[in-house]
Amino acid sequence: MDNKQATSIQNDLIYTAELAYLAGIIDGEGWIGLQKRLQKRWITYKPALRVTNTDANIINKVRQVWEVIGVDGHIYENDQDPSVTNGKQIMNIQLNKQTDILRVLLAVEPFLVGKRARAQMLIRFLTKSIDREEAYQFIRTANKKGLRESSETTREAPDSHLVEDMAQTA
Numbered sequence: 575m576d577n578k579q580a581t582s583i584q585n586d587l588i589y590t591a592e593l594a595y596l597a598g599i600i601d602g603e604g605w606i607g608l609q610k611r612l613q614k615r616w617i618t619y620k621p622a623l624r625v626t627n628t629d630a631n632i633i634n635k636v637r638q639v640w641e642v643i644g645v646d647g648h649i650y651e652n653d654q655d656p657s658v659t660n661g662k663q664i665m666n667i668q669l670n671k672q673t674d675i676l677r678v679l680l681a682v683e684p685f686l687v688g689k690r691a692r693a694q695m696l697i698r699f700l701t702k703s704i705d706r707e708e709a710y711q712f713i714r715t716a717n718k719k720g721l722r723e724s725s726e727t728t729r730e731a732p733d734s735h736l737v738e739d740m741a742q743t744a
Contacts, residue, residue: 589642592642593639593681593685594685595635595639596636596639596640596678596681596682596685597682597683597684597685597686597687598685599625599632599635599636600623600682600686600689600693601686601687601688601689603626603627604623604624604626604689605622605623605624605625605626605717606622606623606679606689606692606693606696606713606717607621607622607623607624607713607717608620608621608622608696608699608709608710608713608714609621609622610710610714619699619706619709619710620670621670621672621675621696621699621700622668622669622670622675623668623669623675623679623696624666624668624669625666625667625668626664626666627664627665628662628663628664628665630665633649633666636667637649637667640667640669640674640678643677643678643681645669645671645674645678646674647668647674648668648669648670649665649666649667650665650666650667650668651663651664652664652665652666672700675696675700676700676701679696679697679700680697683697691712691716692713692716692717695709695712695713695716696709696713
């Protein structure tokens with residue numbers, strides 16, 4: 575193996591490790607969501623991908639990996655949340671453009687564990703391969719706090735019968 579091949583393999587491994595890291599951060603500190611807005615005469619659906627943390631190093635690392643993927647998130651600094659007792663400021667990095675969200679989700683989906691079903695459903699929404707309201711209801715249910723089912727239970731969620739099962743338990 576020559577140096578070019580070795581360098582290429584090393585770069586591929588680094589890229590894969592960065593995607594796996596990002597997936598872990600999204601699983602633990604991220605939010606994959608689909609918001610529904612009722613306008614006067616129509617309904618709009620707004621996808622979002624967000625990572626929230628009090629550690630600026632983590633937020634900056636997410637931004638660096640997103641830049642490698644080819645997207646640029648916006649960083650928001652929030653006022654201190656009363657639930658954060660250590661006095662640290664909460665930071666968010668968020669993607670709002672559908673093409674950017676799709677690019678990131680396609681890159682990290684193989685590495686996701688807890689939020690894989692939500693990512694798969696949002697990918698289907700963004701590629702228009704599922705009814706918008708069905709995708710919204712699934713993601714809304716999956717994101718509910720206190721949901722008794724584990725993420726492992728809902729991991730294969732893009733199947734429509736699982737979406738119906740989750741809707742019935744809500």
